[in-house]
Amino acid sequence: MKNFVKLVRFEFNRFAPIYATLAVLTALIQLIGVFVTTNGYLRSVSEQKQSGIVNDSEIIANIGKMGMTDFVNSLWFLGPIMFCGAVLMLYSVFIWYRDWLGKNTFIYRLLMLPTQRLNILFSKVTTIFLMVIGLIALQLVLLYIENSLFQMLLPTAYFNYSNLNQMIQSSYYLMMFYPTSGLVFISRYSKGLLGLLVVSTVVLFERSYKIKGLIIGVAYATFVQLIFSAVYFMQFYNVMLYLFASEIFLISLVLTVVASTLSIWISHRLLNKKVTV
Amino acid sequence: MIEVRQLEKKYKRKKVLNGISFTANKGEITCLIGTNGSGKTTILKAIMNLTPLEKGEIFIDGKALDRETYETIAFIPDAITMMPSMTIQGAMEFMAEFYISWNQERATELLNFFKLSSRDKISQLSKGNTMKVNMVLGLALDVDYLLMDEPFSGIDIFSREQIASVFTSNLVENRGVLITTHEISDIEHLIDKAVLIENGKVVTEFNAEEMREESGKSVVDVMREVYQP
Numbered sequence: 001m002k003n004f005v006k007l008v009r010f011e012f013n014r015f016a017p018i019y020a021t022l023a024v025l026t027a028l029i030q031l032i033g034v035f036v037t038t039n040g041y042l043r044s045v046s047e048q049k050q051s052g053i054v055n056d057s058e059i060i061a062n063i064g065k066m067g068m069t070d071f072v073n074s075l076w077f078l079g080p081i082m083f084c085g086a087v088l089m090l091y092s093v094f095i096w097y098r099d100w101l102g103k104n105t106f107i108y109r110l111l112m113l114p115t116q117r118l119n120i121l122f123s124k125v126t127t128i129f130l131m132v133i134g135l136i137a138l139q140l141v142l143l144y145i146e147n148s149l150f151q152m153l154l155p156t157a158y159f160n161y162s163n164l165n166q167m168i169q170s171s172y173y174l175m176m177f178y179p180t181s182g183l184v185f186i187s188r189y190s191k192g193l194l195g196l197l198v199v200s201t202v203v204l205f206e207r208s209y210k211i212k213g214l215i216i217g218v219a220y221a222t223f224v225q226l227i228f229s230a231v232y233f234m235q236f237y238n239v240m241l242y243l244f245a246s247e248i249f250l251i252s253l254v255l256t257v258v259a260s261t262l263s264i265w266i267s268h269r270l271l272n273k274k275v276t277v
Numbered sequence: 278m279i280e281v282r283q284l285e286k287k288y289k290r291k292k293v294l295n296g297i298s299f300t301a302n303k304g305e306i307t308c309l310i311g312t313n314g315s316g317k318t319t320i321l322k323a324i325m326n327l328t329p330l331e332k333g334e335i336f337i338d339g340k341a342l343d344r345e346t347y348e349t350i351a352f353i354p355d356a357i358t359m360m361p362s363m364t365i366q367g368a369m370e371f372m373a374e375f376y377i378s379w380n381q382e383r384a385t386e387l388l389n390f391f392k393l394s395s396r397d398k399i400s401q402l403s404k405g406n407t408m409k410v411n412m413v414l415g416l417a418l419d420v421d422y423l424l425m426d427e428p429f430s431g432i433d434i435f436s437r438e439q440i441a442s443v444f445t446s447n448l449v450e451n452r453g454v455l456i457t458t459h460e461i462s463d464i465e466h467l468i469d470k471a472v473l474i475e476n477g478k479v480v481t482e483f484n485a486e487e488m489r490e491e492s493g494k495s496v497v498d499v500m501r502e503v504y505q506p
Contacts, residue, residue: 105354
């Protein structure tokens with residue numbers, strides 16, 4: 001356990017500069033976005049006024065109010081989130097290969113540590129997962145700040161106040177990250193964790209059997225994906241009409257646990273018996 | 278004692294190890310000698326469980342390798358095992374964090390001996406100095422056995438002399454050393470035991486001192502007989 005914590009800290013520190021850059025970039029782009037969006041909106045308001053409409057309610061009827069519920073669907077808001085998501089997705093693969101490829105043979109050291117090799121897997125997966133959670137928490141703080149900024153920059157009549165729940169509900173992507181139900185939260189984030197475990201298993205297959213391993217790994221990932229897709233479609237087309245939503249949730253959760261256990265077991269075997277440097 | 282029994286290993290269809298067996302004793306320097314591609318590095322990697330085998334067993338002091346064994350045996354490969362972005366100090370801190378057997382006093386002694394600065398970044402070191410850092414990271418562990426893969430490969434004569442002098446110092450005293458090298462002349466006089474490998478098999482193994490006394494042959498003489506008959 002102690003070694004696992006040490007490895008997580010080590011892995012986190014390795015990516016910390018890029019991670020901090022991502023966090024700062026997200027905040028910066030979104031905050032600039034608030035200013036640019038507000039300016040654009042105020043320009044529209046003055047254009048309306050120049051065209052002879054002086055009544056606020058008439059202007060609002062024409063161009064609407066401005067606030068976070070509009071902003072959360074803009075590229076200024078979603079762009080940095082998608083960029084961070086893409087970087088972390090790429091890093092979930094690169095976190096392995098950076099120890100193996102080129103002149104870097106740090107994997108020798110990691111595999112020779114006097115600790116269970118499974119800790120290497122757990123530390124890498126945990127690091128990515130914590131980074132995702134960290135960015136999602138940061139986004140929550142940014143939502144509050146951006147809302148306050150809109151309130152500061154816009155005349156009260158034109159500001160569309162929204163609480164946190166309304167902000168989240170007005171974006172499909174935010175609803176994905178911040179589910180309102182605890183069960184959905186567990187289901188969604190456990191699947192995310194499973195995704196990271198499966199990606200690591202694919203990498204370890206490739207590192208153990210090269211091209212053949214990559215094919216096996218991709219086939220394994222497709223198999224896991226198909227199982228979850230089957231549950232989703234059964235749910236979607238009401239094939240499981242005789243099951244309650246909670247029962248379908250339970251099936252999905254059990255499948256997640258089974259698939260995660262399988263991935264960990266395969267990774268354990270590969271790390272201890274098959275992987276080669 | 279490191280005991281290697283009937284190791285078999287294939288790379289694609291080529292059999293690299295074909296029933297290799299030998300032992301390396303504690304307190305002795307055992308040298309694995311063979312031509313390029315004869316499987317010397319593979320044997321060291323297999324001992325450290327860094328590459329899978331088709332067949333065979335490896336025992337360290339009678340026990341199969343497990344995670345605790347990494348506190349009693351250290352591998353010094355021919356490439357640096359730390360991130361190039363680290364400083365030597367950072368690399369030593371990493372070792373101290375994970376290995377109970379890490380001996381900082383010895384590490385400092387070795388740094389002074391090799392005239393290395395702990396503030397230097399690994400990526401900016403010359404090949405010779407990188408190898409010396411690798412030696413520091415291996416030798417500063419209080420382990421019973423040291424595996425060294427081509428420690429003299431591609432480095433200048435002065436660095437080679439410095440590294441070779443480690444073998445006569447107290448740094449390897451009472452430890453078992455298993456070394457692979459092409460540059461046999463650098464350490465010929467230090468070798469206790471030689472294991473000659475060809476085509477994935479042990480051709481001959483002998484005690485260097487006894488060979489010298491009984492047959493008047495040096496390790497190089499025996500190598501000539503085996504590899505250039």
